[in-house]
Amino acid sequence: MTRRLAAIVLALLTLAVLAPAALAQKPVKIGVLTPLSPPGDAAAGQLIVRGAKMAADDINVKGVLGGRKIELVIEDDSGTPEKGGAGFRKLATQDGVVAVLGQFHSSVALAVQDLAEQFKVPIFATQASARGFTEKHLNYSFRTHVIDTDRVQLWNRWIKEKGFKKVALLAENTDYGVGLVEDTKKLFPSTAGGAELKTIVFDRAVVDLTPQLLEIKSWKPDVVINIGVGTPAYLIIKQAADVGLLPGTPMLVSYDMPARAEYWKNLGEKGTYATFIVYYHPTMKLTPRGEAFRARYLEQFKEQPVYGGLNAYAQVMLLADAMNAGKTDKPEDIVKSLLANKFVGWNGTIAFTRGEGPYWQQWTPPMLFLQYTKPEQAFPEAKIIYPPELKTGDLMQAPKR
Amino acid sequence: MDAFILSQYVLSGLVIGVIYGLMALGITFIYSIMKMINWSMGEFYMIGSYVQYALLAGVLGWSLWYVALPVAMVSVFLLGLLVQRFLLRPMYVGGVERRDEYATIVTIALMVLFRNLAIVLGGPNQYAPRDYARATTLVTLPISGNRMVALIGTLVLLALFFLVIKTTWIGRAFRGAAQNRVGIQTAGVDVLRLDMLAFGVGVALAAAAGALLAPDFLVYPENGAISTFKGFEIIVIGGLGSVLGSIVGGILLGVIEALGSVFLSPAYKDLYGFVLLIALLVFRPTGLFGERERTV
Numbered sequence: 001m002t003r004r005l006a007a008i009v010l011a012l013l014t015l016a017v018l019a020p021a022a023l024a025q026k027p028v029k030i031g032v033l034t035p036l037s038p039p040g041d042a043a044a045g046q047l048i049v050r051g052a053k054m055a056a057d058d059i060n061v062k063g064v065l066g067g068r069k070i071e072l073v074i075e076d077d078s079g080t081p082e083k084g085g086a087g088f089r090k091l092a093t094q095d096g097v098v099a100v101l102g103q104f105h106s107s108v109a110l111a112v113q114d115l116a117e118q119f120k121v122p123i124f125a126t127q128a129s130a131r132g133f134t135e136k137h138l139n140y141s142f143r144t145h146v147i148d149t150d151r152v153q154l155w156n157r158w159i160k161e162k163g164f165k166k167v168a169l170l171a172e173n174t175d176y177g178v179g180l181v182e183d184t185k186k187l188f189p190s191t192a193g194g195a196e197l198k199t200i201v202f203d204r205a206v207v208d209l210t211p212q213l214l215e216i217k218s219w220k221p222d223v224v225i226n227i228g229v230g231t232p233a234y235l236i237i238k239q240a241a242d243v244g245l246l247p248g249t250p251m252l253v254s255y256d257m258p259a260r261a262e263y264w265k266n267l268g269e270k271g272t273y274a275t276f277i278v279y280y281h282p283t284m285k286l287t288p289r290g291e292a293f294r295a296r297y298l299e300q301f302k303e304q305p306v307y308g309g310l311n312a313y314a315q316v317m318l319l320a321d322a323m324n325a326g327k328t329d330k331p332e333d334i335v336k337s338l339l340a341n342k343f344v345g346w347n348g349t350i351a352f353t354r355g356e357g358p359y360w361q362q363w364t365p366p367m368l369f370l371q372y373t374k375p376e377q378a379f380p381e382a383k384i385i386y387p388p389e390l391k392t393g394d395l396m397q398a399p400k401r
Numbered sequence: 402m403d404a405f406i407l408s409q410y411v412l413s414g415l416v417i418g419v420i421y422g423l424m425a426l427g428i429t430f431i432y433s434i435m436k437m438i439n440w441s442m443g444e445f446y447m448i449g450s451y452v453q454y455a456l457l458a459g460v461l462g463w464s465l466w467y468v469a470l471p472v473a474m475v476s477v478f479l480l481g482l483l484v485q486r487f488l489l490r491p492m493y494v495g496g497v498e499r500r501d502e503y504a505t506i507v508t509i510a511l512m513v514l515f516r517n518l519a520i521v522l523g524g525p526n527q528y529a530p531r532d533y534a535r536a537t538t539l540v541t542l543p544i545s546g547n548r549m550v551a552l553i554g555t556l557v558l559l560a561l562f563f564l565v566i567k568t569t570w571i572g573r574a575f576r577g578a579a580q581n582r583v584g585i586q587t588a589g590v591d592v593l594r595l596d597m598l599a600f601g602v603g604v605a606l607a608a609a610a611g612a613l614l615a616p617d618f619l620v621y622p623e624n625g626a627i628s629t630f631k632g633f634e635i636i637v638i639g640g641l642g643s644v645l646g647s648i649v650g651g652i653l654l655g656v657i658e659a660l661g662s663v664f665l666s667p668a669y670k671d672l673y674g675f676v677l678l679i680a681l682l683v684f685r686p687t688g689l690f691g692e693r694e695r696t697v
Binding site: 036037038039042043045046121147173201202203205206207208209210211212215216218230233234238239241242243244262265266267269 | 406409410413414417461481485520524525526527528529531532536542543544545547617618619622623624626627658659660663666667668669670671
């Protein structure tokens with residue numbers, strides 16, 4: 001009897017000693033809610049997941065909060081608010097994540113940020129740029145990406161400096177596309193040097209844009225701005241070349257899709273002379289954290305990293321830093337830590353302040369205009385044509401057909 | 402607006418309309434023989450585009466698209482035979498009640514299955530075969546070589562289809578089945594085998610559209626959605642079960658969409674076809690070439 005009692009006491013003592021250690025080793029879950037299937041821009045989502053996974057691997061060498069592992073829970077939002085909402089609910093309630101990142105489509109980001117507020121789980125826009133995301137001044141919404149208004153101001157400055165007189169804007173009917181159209185219309189009279197603007201908004205599901213492109217061609221614009229995301233962006237370039245609008249008329253693609261490896265595979269020589277906006281260029285000087293990511297990405301995937309991966313990597317890293325700084329894995333306290341501290345990003349220091357308008361819990365990367373001038377040109381060889389202080393080449397125009 | 406530009410809009414609508422007609426033809430053909438709606442038609446279009454891309458990228462090389470096209474059609478034809486034999490045929494034997502409902506459920510399930518299979522096997526990204534031909538001009542319309550090839554390919558396939566239907570024994574059997582399934586059985590035709598063939602031919606036509614349009618409309622798991630969507634719109638406009646109606650309905654839809662999106666708003670491009678569809682349903686419920694059912 002005494003022996004049995006001794007064994008029970010010993011077992012209880014062992015449990016009492018080991019249980020907190022076991023609990024302490026419970027992984028910290030971070031959600032990645034991003035488009036991984038159509039109609040979302042699935043290629044963008046895959047790149048975001050790559051970056052987030054690499055960050056988790058790097059953090060897990062030492063762990064977070066004294067040795068706990070980071071576990072990523074990946075959910076597909078398909079680029080639709082309905083699936084995004086369902087995915088966020090699952091992450092917040094079932095998986096118990098401490099934060100969610102990976103938001104790419106503005107329509108989804110704007111829908112799920114209200115859930116983030118409701119469940120008190122911080123959400124990070126990785127590449128969703130709608131002004132409204134940070135303009136709503138929500139406590140749990142953070143962004144380390146550009147704001148559409150800044151994007152519009154930059155292209156208006158470019159239009160003015162290049163002396164373009166007629167600008168056509170072809171946009172998909174999403175929050176991103178419509179938001180950019182509205183911002184452009186609002187800012188155009190004061191910042192675009194008196195140029196004339198023509199805007200066409202099309203349904204994102206439409207695959208034949210020939211009539212719209214013929215209309216634009218007959219209007220004889222000096223530049224066309226392509227505001228499609230994923231498939232529509234490719235269709236605009238392809239069909240603009242088919243009707244003879246490209247390559248004679250310069251086209252600015254509104255985001256960094258042409259930086260991806262599949263760009264040339266999908267477009268062939270029709271992709272030549274496209275100008276596009278990027279937030280990262282391989283010649284940029286990065287922080288040691290950014291450099292380490294770049295080197296490892298090149299080694300692992302045998303291709304240049306693109307911004308989506310880089311930004312997702314930095315977001316997971318800064319979340320780990322915020323947890324360590326605040327010594328907490330509670331979402332509310334992570335938010336406090338995010339606001340109270342400064343973090344090392346991929347190309348500089350990231351700090352979240354609560355500024356005016358859309359500059360609320362917002363950190364903005366640089367924006368550059370790049371241009372391909374040869375078929376199959378590698379992304380690092382694309383010339384920076386804007387802004388003037390960073391440019392490595394001038395806009396090249398192809399001869400008109 | 403001058404006549405030159407207007408002619409471009411009309412021509413672009415005509416070209417896409419003829420191609421829409423090919424998408425709709427398969428749906429209406431299957432319906433006329435089997436009296437069932439194939440809701441997974443767009444996915445056979447999608448499979449056709451994937452097979453075409455895989456053949457060109459991995460086996461034949463980019464220049465042999467005209468070899469890949471019949472291979473893609475035959476592959477999807479065989480897949481159609483299998484689907485019909487193992488998933489649809491059981492509904493046509495043994496006097497199954499509520500056959501239409503079963504057919505709807507089976508083909509919707511196939512739609513989801515094929516889409517997800519495409520994501521698993523090919524990934525969620527877009528692909529595009531290289532251009533089939535150089536850009537050219539059709540009267541006043543600058544047109545991609547691919548679109549021109551798709552137009553010519555569609556016209557050839559339509560001509561072949563009509564030739565087979567009008568002049569061959571099997572064509573007569575199809576026409577007979579379309580008119581009266583019981584009657585044709587009394588003439589000694591194996592209607593279940595005819596169903597299998599009709600389903601195969603119908604989905605092969607959708608695959609042809611997918612393969613022809615692959616360089617222009619890209620290859621991705623959801624690219625067939627537009628074909629299903631437009632196809633059903635067209636067969637209601639043209640008249641359910643009418644082959645001629647699917648061609649005329651396709652052209653009408655193409656032109657109306659092209660003009661509506663230029664003169665009204667491209668944001669509502671899909672709405673214009675539906676306005677026409679609703680108007681037709683009000684004034685001519687059987688569609689342009691559909692006939693009222695005659696029962697004794």
